[in-house]
Amino acid sequence: MQFKSLGNNRQIVSLPEAVFKGLADDGSLFMPEEIPTLSDDFFDKLQEMSLSEIAFSVLKPFLGEDLGADELKEMVESTFSFPIPLKPVDERIQVLELFHGPTQAFKDVGARFLSRLMSRLHPVTEKKMVVLTATSGDTGGAVAHGFYKVPGIDVVVLYPDGKISPYQQNQMTSLGHNIHAIAVDGAFDDCQRLVKQAFNDRSLRQDVAVTSANSINLGRLLPQMVYYFQGVARIMEQNGQKPPVVCVPSGNFGNITAAVLAHRMGLPVKRFVAATNVNDVVPRFLNSGNYEPKDTIVTLANAMDVGDPSNWPRLFELYNQDTDKIKKEIAATVVNDREIQETIKTVFSKNSYLLDPHSATGYLGLSRELKGEESGFFVSTAHPVKFLETIEAVLPDEALKIKREFGDAFEAKGTHETMNSSYKELKEYLLKL
Known part of the structure; x- marks a missing residue:
């Protein structure tokens, strides 16, 4: 399969080019040139398939021309080596837990798969290979662990200091x-801007082969489709052939883009809910028709603190830039910090289920949008351990249990460097690696 850019020139590239470029030459994102529909036979067998079997079938149409069947099977088996269970929260809502990987975040799926994909597609070159990525919280850990000690690849992670x-x-x-961690004096959007500047700097790329492990990289986005097939398979085991409503906590909008891609491949979903925190550029756009990025607001759900979502052009492209079509399939809802805290406390009190701030956003977003006798699931993107201060403020006894379970994981350790938000400093750093 070939992959197209979303810019005006519609650049067409191969899988290795899309993966290692990260962005097209004009700075736009890559998308599959076509979205294949999976067979009726696949969906007839879906409920009986293992997670790795689902992954192989979903990803083969996109990757099968560049990877042998045995290679792809080995990659999906090593990527999806941890469980992704669907659990009940209340009578109408279930949760798909994506946090059972090594860094307790959903991004383990994409980062682990991408590291394996890059190691197999790694071009023979004299240039140093640098994976440059920005993180608002969870991406950094997942990428660091996914690429740790991968030969020939250095990883530079930029995160907003403090x-x-x-x-x-x-x-x-x-x-x-x-693995090189750098605390940037600024917000996540500053980190993301620096990454984009590096990709668009042709003089830098003459000396350094820069690529990304953010969800702007197609090789990280595609495997995220897999767990939506898993969630629908598990919920339809219980509810028969009744398609669920699916809610995705949304910041950079890569995760919900993967969900819509899965839907276009034939996955039965009644509709989607994109639940954001108060960084609400997309909900405001769907209401007003005006796309107006704003400075990032710091919230309890920090991995969703994004003022200008990088994956929005992909989602917009999937609906042919038609806002009315988007609104027919995706409801957008905004959850503030107070509501996040109240939801964590209430859901635990009523259902004995502990939510992190992002999952609380997903639960509340879904509960708001269910109609009549509808049911569905939201994706839980991170383990509560990653947001202990928030849990401690509303459920101190549960926070104490987490502290005992995870021990010294909260103590400061390791080393990082600091950097201002100017591109000049980053470029000098990359050239010296």
């Missing part, structure tokens, strides 16, 4: 070796 949790920071700074 705006992620100590637990998240430790996951990036405690590894060393080929």
Whole structure:
């Protein structure tokens, strides 16, 4: 399969080009040139398939021309080696837990798969290979662990100084070796801007082969489709052939883009809910028709603190830039910090289920949008351990249990560097690696 850019020139590239470029030459994102529909036979067998079997069938149409069947099977088996269970929260709502990987975040799926994909597609070149990524919290740890000690690849992770949790920071700074963590004096959007500037700097790329492990990289986005097939398979085991409503906590809008891609491949979903925190550029756009990015607002759900979502052009493209079509399939809802805290406390009190701030956003977003006798699931993107301060403020006894369980994981350790938000400093750093 070939992949197209979303810019005006509609650049067409191969899978290796899309993966290692990250962005097209004009700075736009890549998308599959076509979205294949899976067979009726696949959906007839879906409920009986293992997670790795689902992954193989979903990803083969996109990757099968560049990878042998045995290679792809090995990749999906090593990527999806941890469980992704669907659990009940209340009578109408279930949760798909995506946090059972090594860094307790959904991004383990995409980062683990991308590291394996890059190691197999790695071009023979004299240039140093640098994976440059920005993180608002969870991406950094997942990428660091996914690429740790991968031969020939250095990883540089940019994160907003003082705006992620100590637990998240430790996951990036405690590894060393080929992992370089940099605290940037600014917000996540500043980190993301620096990454884009590096990709668009042709003089830099003459000396350094820069690529990304953010969800702007197609190789990380595609495997995220897999767990939506898993969630629908598990919920339809219980409800028969009744398609669920699916809610995705949304910041950079890559996760919900993967969900819509899965739907276009034939996955039965009644509709989607995109639940954001008060960084609400997309909900405002769907209401007004005006896309107006704003400075990032710091919230309890920090991995969703994004003022200008990078994956929005992909989602917009999937609906042919038609706002009315989007609104027919996707409801957008905004959850503030007070509501996040109240939801964590209420859901635990009523259902004995502990939510992190992002999952609380997903639960509340889904509960608001269910109609009549509808049911559905939301994706839980991170373990509560990553947001201990928030849990401690509303459920101190549960926070104490987490502290006992995870021990010294909250103590400061590892090393990181600091950097201002000017591109000049980043470029000099990359050239010296």
